[in-house]
Amino acid sequence: MKAVTINAYGAPDVLEVTDRPMPVPTPQEVIVKVQAVGVNYADLLVRQGIYPFIPQFPAILPGEVSGIITETGSDVQHLRAGQRVTGYAPAGYAAYAAISATALTVLPDHVAPAEGLLTHALTAQHLLEQTSGYSSVVITAAAGGVGAKAVQLAKIKGVPHIIALTGSAAKQTYVRSLGATHVINYRDADWLQQLTTVTGTQGADLILDATGGDTPAQLVTALAVNGTLIIYGNSSGQPTAVNPQELIMKSARVAGSTVYNIPPELRQQWNRYLLELIADGRLQSQVNNYAFTDVARAHSDMENRRNIGRTVLTFPD
Numbered sequence: 001m002k003a004v005t006i007n008a009y010g011a012p013d014v015l016e017v018t019d020r021p022m023p024v025p026t027p028q029e030v031i032v033k034v035q036a037v038g039v040n041y042a043d044l045l046v047r048q049g050i051y052p053f054i055p056q057f058p059a060i061l062p063g064e065v066s067g068i069i070t071e072t073g074s075d076v077q078h079l080r081a082g083q084r085v086t087g088y089a090p091a092g093y094a095a096y097a098a099i100s101a102t103a104l105t106v107l108p109d110h111v112a113p114a115e116g117l118l119t120h121a122l123t124a125q126h127l128l129e130q131t132s133g134y135s136s137v138v139i140t141a142a143a144g145g146v147g148a149k150a151v152q153l154a155k156i157k158g159v160p161h162i163i164a165l166t167g168s169a170a171k172q173t174y175v176r177s178l179g180a181t182h183v184i185n186y187r188d189a190d191w192l193q194q195l196t197t198v199t200g201t202q203g204a205d206l207i208l209d210a211t212g213g214d215t216p217a218q219l220v221t222a223l224a225v226n227g228t229l230i231i232y233g234n235s236s237g238q239p240t241a242v243n244p245q246e247l248i249m250k251s252a253r254v255a256g257s258t259v260y261n262i263p264p265e266l267r268q269q270w271n272r273y274l275l276e277l278i279a280d281g282r283l284q285s286q287v288n289n290y291a292f293t294d295v296a297r298a299h300s301d302m303e304n305r306r307n308i309g310r311t312v313l314t315f316p317d
């Protein structure tokens, strides 16, 4: 079968399309014929060798997939061949992937493979559930995979003030169409001033940041009293230190978050909820499709902040 493999860490050109043996399921696994791979930012970090999970070379890149079950392990009772599923596969960038049966979510018939990739929506849902009763949320990288889902879910939750930070005018237009009430381009020199003008003396109750670098420390300026800043990624580098005095004076907190810590039952419950929203059109994805053979370009475009929405690799039927 065809697979995307790496034999060294580095730039997108380390990604190669190679022939690999078909996976064989353990008793607890199923084999999925992959239709779509969701390119998540973490995949770029794995490729660069700076993610906590480091594969052994030569490695098929791990990834989120959706597709059709072709085979089930001998202990698997609740799934059968022919079902459409989504989940994370340790060797996901491939035409066929072995996945633990308990890690899979069944997709409804009317949800397309690319729409059924749930990691971004699940991450956003998890972030927005970590505090309650808030009336304002600030979302950085708001036109990206997680960010666009966070804007839409905040709207669905009825958050009155959804302040979206993005890196281009086209991204601003997109996040406004999703329900952002205020949009700011954080490549503007005065973006922080624009933000504090929007959040006013009250400040923002919840701020979600995955860009890292200096941004989280700057965002504390816009936090409300008792506000929460959640750091869940670092696409622009390791976050610099936040000034504790600023937190003390606001009784504010800084938290971290990862989708990996969602308990399995809650994960399934939220996945079902998110699939309902997707099926009735309330939660949408703008999809950037790439043939799997074009994987290096997909990684490069995401890394260079060119893409709006969800980046997906497609495999032929």
Ligand SMILES: NC(=O)c1ccc[n+]([C@@H]2O[C@H](COP(=O)([O-])OP(=O)(O)OC[C@H]3O[C@@H](n4cnc5c(N)ncnc54)[C@H](OP(=O)(O)O)[C@@H]3O)[C@@H](O)[C@H]2O)c1
Residues within 6 Å of the ligand: 039, 040, 041, 042, 119, 120, 123, 141, 142, 143, 144, 145, 146, 147, 165, 166, 167, 168, 171, 210, 211, 232, 233, 234, 235, 236, 237, 257, 258, 259, 260, 302, 303, 304, 305, 306, 307, 309, 310
């Ligand atoms: N903790 C978790 O559980 C979890 C789960 C999923 C993703 N994440 C994190 O969430 C972030 C978004 O992931 P995603 O898969 O949805 O990706 P994405 O948002 O589709 O792409 C990354 C976006 O980050 C922004 N960005 C800012 N600085 C960047 C830089 N130096 N290089 C590249 N992009 C930069 C860009 O948007 P602008 O041009 O608008 O700035 C870019 O579009 C990543 O940091 C990822 O690691 C965390």
